[in-house]
Amino acid sequence: MLLLEFDHFTSTAEFCTTCHSMKLAEDDYRRSVHYNPPSGVRADCGHCHVSEGIFAATWDHVKGTKDLIKQSRAG
Secondary structure, eight states, X not given: OHHHHHHHHTTSHHHHTTTSOOTTTHHHHXXXXXXXXXXXXXXXXXXXXXXXXXXXXXXXXHHHHHHHHHHHHHO
């Protein structure tokens, strides 16, 4: 399903940081268990910030555009 693949792609740190700044959170994230877990499975942005289910996840991405707008205005 194309929408599911799009949601997967748009929930990665690589994608999210093209619009959302990680300047304030990056150091804490890199020192956290989310970045270096014992299991070796790194938590990406979507694991915490995107809801389960394709419609809820798509809505979360739409709501996230407010951050893009705020950041672009901040310069």
